[in-house]
Amino acid sequence: MDDVQRLMKRHQSIGKLSTAFLYAVLVSIAMNFFWSPGHIYSSGITGLAQLVNTLTIRNSPVVISTALGLFLLNVPLFVLAWRQISHQFTVYTVASVLLASIMIRVLNPVHLTTDPIICAIFGGAVNGFGTGMALKNGISTGGLDILGIVIRRRTGRSIGSINIFFNSFIIIAAGFAYGWPYAFYSALGLFVNARVMDMTYTRQQRMQVMIITGRPKTVIDSVQNHIRRGITIVHDAEGAYHHDNKTILFTVISRYEMNDLEEAMDEADPSAFVSISDTVKILGHFYEPKL
Structure with missing residues (x-):
């Protein structure tokens, strides 16, 4: 019986790591094929990492890439997840974020188009599907997912207001960085991302x-x-x-x-x-x- 349980756990671990890798590929496609060429900001910590990258390119001799920023900004949240959620959950979260950072860095950008509307829609759809698939298979993609779980467990409330505030900040930052039309394009991308994620991840419905x-x-x-x-x-x-x-x-x-x-x-x-x-x-x- 113990051998069967070990085999099942190993199978689940391989499945989750495979899902984490597939998520990493999809988010890197969204970033390198659509968001970066179209000057579109993503939601949550990924969008914040893009903003840090933009600011350091313009104002600092040391440039922090989006891939590096994504991992570094998640480190405090890894600590929170380790203490407040579970060690196993944290391990898979670190794996998914690390793989995403590596794939964003490794996957060569392909500029299919620079049309911001197309980039917003398709980038949001690809990332939304990847995130929803990861959540459906019990893997967190880091960032606000961790805050949402901790807040819901402690208060019974959702993280909706924090998400709205954080993503509003990202949209305003896009306006200052690239011009106000790009703020609306980023908002469109966030909407598409959320809708596709809801269609894919159904546990919360x-x-x-x-x-x-x-x-x-x-x-x-x-x-x-x-x-x-x-x-x-x-x-x-x-x-x-x-x-x-x-x-x-x-x-x-x-x-x-x-x-x-x-x-x-x-x-x-x-x-x-x-x-x-x-x-x-x-x-x-x-x-x-x-x-």
Whole structure:
């Protein structure tokens, strides 16, 4: 049994490191093929690293490249993650950021276009997909991800306001550095990046599920075997058409767990009626897997 667990852990580690490498390739493509040629700033720490690079090129004899700045600016956040989140999470985060810094430095820029609108859209899309894929596979890309996890664990609040403030600063910096039209282009890139990341990373999207079934025990067992979620039971419901006895089950899942829910329902009660709707806000405990 121990050998099987070791093999599974090794397999997971290889999978996560492979994902970290793929993320590094995608962010370097976004940076070297689109953002840098189009004078577009990214979001978060990556955008701050670009700003540091711009300022040192113009005002300092020592130039700090975007690749180096990305790693150095993340170092305090690595320490925070080591102390507040977990050692394993920190190791994978360091790996993903280090690989991203290396690939940005190593991958030769290809100037496909300097059109700022095209660079903003495609750079944001490529980076958003890479970031979303990394998060989906349990890897942080560093930066504001770490702050978000720590703040949510301590206060239960999201990092939305900090993200807005930080990215507003990046957009204003783009305006001062390259002219105000580029501030709007950078804002467009941030929007595309966020939308693609949301489409790719679905763990944070909550969905309310209502199940109407005549086989409640079978459905509950099947769902909880597939997903670690609590279920609320409403007894003595009645179908209006045949007037047969039904039970209503309520639960909340993440969009990432949708396939598991569908498999559970196919196994337990394919004829059950299942209604799924997006949840805007949750008060109370909602289990999230440990990182």
